Ligand SMILES: NC(=O)C1=CN([C@@H]2O[C@H](COP(=O)(O)OP(=O)(O)OC[C@H]3O[C@@H](n4cnc5c(N)ncnc54)[C@H](O)[C@@H]3O)[C@@H](O)[C@H]2O)C=CC1
């Protein structure tokens with residue numbers, strides 16, 4: 001089964017490298033990429049064939065679309081003449097619905113929408129997938145196997161996609177923002193930057209491992225750290241005073257709303 005990736009930026013390369021690490025034969029992969037210097041870079045790094053979008057669409061069994069949502073309409077119009085019933089089209093773009101894609105490609109092309117995230121680069125990705133209307137179990141299994149090369153995969157109804165985008169799609173950026181803030185705070189408290197970075201990163205990794213390995217509710221884990229009248233209680237009071245919880249709610253509502261707007265083409 002050959003797979004083409006159209007749009008090899010951050011997420012396209014993440015998918016490509018995951019497939020290569022998972023043992024997909026490079027001669028069964030191809031890339032369509034508009035920027036020629038980027039195309040050359042990927043050719044050199046992975047030994048993958050870079051072809052035109054139309055050739056990718058004509059030759060591959062599965063075509064992954066990894067361009068920006070704003071470019072999706074043009075790419076679909078370009079490749080539609082080369083697509084045929086039975087092919088599988090996988091969109092990783094935020095906001096773009098399976099209905100939008102189906103309306104621009106020939107009948108019988110199966111469409112699956114995916115919301116991945118960048119930790120896929122280190123095989124710790126979280127990808128949510130939703131079937132379009134011409135999809136069968138085999139198509140979903142194929143996309144599960146495609147995305148499982150980079151981490152976890154969850155099937156969800158498409159109506160949940162905008163919320164999922166706000167959580168796991170954009171989520172790594174919120175975490176990096178928190179990490180960045182904690183490192184800077186450590187520097188403010190007088191620690192060398194390298195020490196502060198090591199402390200914060202390992203605290204994040206350790207806390208994530210506790211969540212995953214114990215399955216314990218985060219409130220319980222937080223209470224275990226919070227001694228009466230202790231340091232953590234003092235810190236948490238400040239986070240509440242500064243409305244960090246409300247800020248997360250507002251931020252994720254904004255991301256969800258932006259995903260909806262992208263669906264409308266803005
Ligand atoms: N970066 C992220 O964390 C995530 C991104 N996504 C989705 O993945 C998609 C790609 O995002 P990024 O990789 O971050 O963007 P990016 O800008 O890094 O990559 C897009 C690539 O598409 C190429 N491109 C543009 N028009 C093209 C065309 N007509 N033919 C061939 N290639 C073309 C660009 O040259 C670029 O290399 C977006 O739709 C985004 O919503 C989804 C989840 C997470």
Ligand SMILES: O=C(O)[C@@H]1CCC=N1
Nearest residue numbers: 093094165169170171
């Ligand atoms: O910011 C964005 O639009 C993309 C989609 C999810 C993460 N990055």
